[in-house]
Amino acid sequence: MQDDFSGMEELYRDFILDHYRNPRNAGTLEGADATYEDNNPLCGDRIRMDLKLRDGVIEDIKFKGRGCAISQASASLLTEVVKGKTVAEAARIGKEDVLENLGIQISAARLKCALLGLKVLKEALSLAAPDL
Amino acid sequence: MQDDFSGMEELYRDFILDHYRNPRNAGTLEGADATYEDNNPLCGDRIRMDLKLRDGVIEDIKFKGRGCAISQASASLLTEVVKGKTVAEAARIGKEDVLENLGIQISAARLKCALLGLKVLKEALSLAAPDL
């Protein structure tokens, strides 16, 4: 039966499970410059991100969420990617980048899971740096 | 093409057309004991009947209406039938009697037309003689 799951083992690779179970930058930030929380109403996935900026650079970022391995791993990965980047750089991150970082094939139904973190990050960034 | 209409010539027999064009007991009654008006909302046929009773007998009856030949002829015929009858006799008149008087085959869609007069008569009777 194992071969049935080639697609699945591919999707749930070790590093995805690792990010799911041991999310990086987990938690909240005291005195954050911006906080944004959103959810995917159809499935209930939820992610909150807190940002701290200094001189246009994302000095710190934390996230808190609940949901599927894809949504949580994707958010976790994203925090790693943007930490230390300038706001402008972070703002340029697109869907493709997120999917590339995940390195897996996502079906249409799960795309919203994979991209929820990005959506929250973008909103948080525009709160933190409205002129951008 | 004439044979196409055997059913139709049957339906619109001379006496039906005659009652339609020359309705008996047409009009309204001054000082009626009961007046009732109803309509068939789906097609707009409308009939009003006025009753005058004396000693439990329908002394006079008039009707006013508009609608198709079937509904108007049927009401006209009905006024002829009940005039001079006792209220109790009139109250016993049923659908079958009306259809028999018309002497024609009525399709399901036109049944309401044929029976509107009877419906109005019954309501008027129950207004005029509530204890019946």
Place this chain on the structure above:
Amino acid sequence: MKVASKPASVSQSLTPHDVARIRANFPILGERPHGKPLVFLDSAASSQKPVQVIEAMDDYYRRYHANIHRGIYHISELATEAYEEARSKVARFIGSPCAAECIFVRNATEGLNLVAYAWGRQHVGRGDVILLTEMEHHSNLVPWQILAQEREATLRFVPITKDGQLDLRSLDRLLAGAKIFAFTAVSNTLGTINPVTELAARAKSAGAVSVVDACQAVPRMPVDVTQWQCDFMAFSSHKMLGPTGIGVLWGRKELLDSMPPFLTGGGMINVVEYERSTYADVPARFEAGTPAIAEAVGLGAAVDYLQGIGMERVHNYEHELAQIALDKLGALSNVTIYGPGIEHRTGVISLTVGDIHAHDLASILDRLGICVRAGHHCNQPLMEKLGVPATTRASFYIYNTPEEIDLLVRGIEEAKRIFKIA
């Protein structure tokens, strides 16, 4: 058909050959009521359906039915895609820039009620004016009556001229103080085509939102909300080759975004707690509960079918049939035709024949296999205005032929004979 002598219009209309091919797509046209070939002249009430539409729904149920949106498995993804793809097709069909502007409802009636409830209850107050016209279908009249009663608002009506057109001379006065101007694009009784672009523009100048009842327009002519510049528009699938059970309310995105929900429950929420909830964005906000999924698929197929023909050609062909019908019916003695001349109308023709009541005429025509509508056509006050209890209405669509008009003419002659009218 005068097609042969008008070569320029051939490509812009349907040839007899086109119509024959179209007819072959409509299984019901093979029926023989009372032993006669079916002559279906009641498309304004509800059109027939081509196999393409019937089979699209059949295929949906046989291959990929599942509840949408919340399903992660394959057939649910297919169903969700098909449902949203239908929305996109409809949006493109009516020139809407954004699929989210199209809300799936049960029928045009529900769409108009949605505006009356969700926009109307928010904006119409005591003494405000709601402007309608004297030719509105009950579905674009009664919801506004109720709103007006609830809010102590005032209803006004654009009058109609003798020949059944809108009399716009006092429009500015009527629009003064109006919050809403709701009007039909095409009269379902008189066939009148109203100048929607002008009416919507004048509503806008007066500060009123325009609500277009496009039930008879969307099936019959090119409709483009961007060109019309209206605010809301409602229409039904079942009149445009699509299934029953679904219709569309189109609204400008900003307006829809600003409106509170109307029907509530599953599928239209964001976060639900026991005591309170927040709601999803449009269009989901207005689609509570499991939607008419198969019906959306069918409507999408109907849009494809109509677009395959081209709405210009649909419109022109119907215009040709209307012309033929007006000529032939108008030549009959004791036949009265209501509504404007050919240049202002579409293929919906109301008439009376001597003192034959519409129901009697329709019954007689039925025996010949000819289906027409008889009654008030959900236009009771208009009937009063016209001074008739009812009319008989024949309406034409892409599958009708000039020969069927000849059959109608013969049927009317027979009715006159039976009723002993010259």
Place this chain on the structure above:
Amino acid sequence: MKVASKPASVSQSLTPHDVARIRANFPILGERPHGKPLVFLDSAASSQKPVQVIEAMDDYYRRYHANIHRGIYHISELATEAYEEARSKVARFIGSPCAAECIFVRNATEGLNLVAYAWGRQHVGRGDVILLTEMEHHSNLVPWQILAQEREATLRFVPITKDGQLDLRSLDRLLAGAKIFAFTAVSNTLGTINPVTELAARAKSAGAVSVVDACQAVPRMPVDVTQWQCDFMAFSSHKMLGPTGIGVLWGRKELLDSMPPFLTGGGMINVVEYERSTYADVPARFEAGTPAIAEAVGLGAAVDYLQGIGMERVHNYEHELAQIALDKLGALSNVTIYGPGIEHRTGVISLTVGDIHAHDLASILDRLGICVRAGHHCNQPLMEKLGVPATTRASFYIYNTPEEIDLLVRGIEEAKRIFKIA
């Protein structure tokens, strides 16, 4: 299946042979998503359709589609009869003494909204209580939230016990001052079967009308409103083998008769003038616009199909499947099942597997052709209560087999392997 050893129950349930015959009626069961046979375990979201239902609608569109009620010609008469016959079938199916008590709506959600608007707005005032339960679907929660907000009424909730049953100990106190008690007959998340007759009786004693959400009950068990003695009941066609786009609101005749219209327009009127209108009797009063005619025909065919099997047998077979599933799934390590024991539940089973999120589990099962639902099941507050973000839900129906439960079990084992859970 333990059928062989329980001869008494054989005739009261479905044999493997019966199920094989039933399965042959469902074309979709021949699909092979991801190359695997379809294992459809999401009937609580929406059931599949037998050919009998698909063909009834097909036949309608091919042979006798026309708008109803106002048509005098043959096919319109056929359509009208079929539509009203469907209403009679539904009425008999749920034990309603009178077909006019069944209003056709789009779905259960619309039915519940209809009650909240038309009955609720008339009777619920400031300080009144609306009693719900903690296990209501959003469709039986949000409409009451909105009503309560508008009228400054108070919402109360019957709590649930640890094992997902209603805790009725404080029911009398909760019912004090209640105008409405709205509750589900069967939980769509927990599978719990609630004691409807008792709840309706206690509502009545307290002077509240009872509104039963029967979405999960009507497809799965004998339902008899005369025995339940409730006041309103709503359910959807698409969950009981019927088409999308139609549902039923049943109400006691006296209550329906006393209610003002909700959606208004064509078909629901009596006399319309420009300024005011009077309305038709029920059920027409609540069916504005062209109804879902083909869908009514399809729902009628679905009722015939279910009655052909017999609802006792449907219920018993599902119970057997539920028993098997509870036994086999309950034996798996790291699997948590929500809801009560077998004696209080039906074949709707929510579970979680270790720390695997429901979506991930559903995605993995999907690759095996197994369709389950994952998420909050339109029960967000209940999920909070259960302390889980989401569950995976498997639901069984007449076309499912014990072998499919084995496939589900194997799928869960595979998911555990992928997620490296023991």
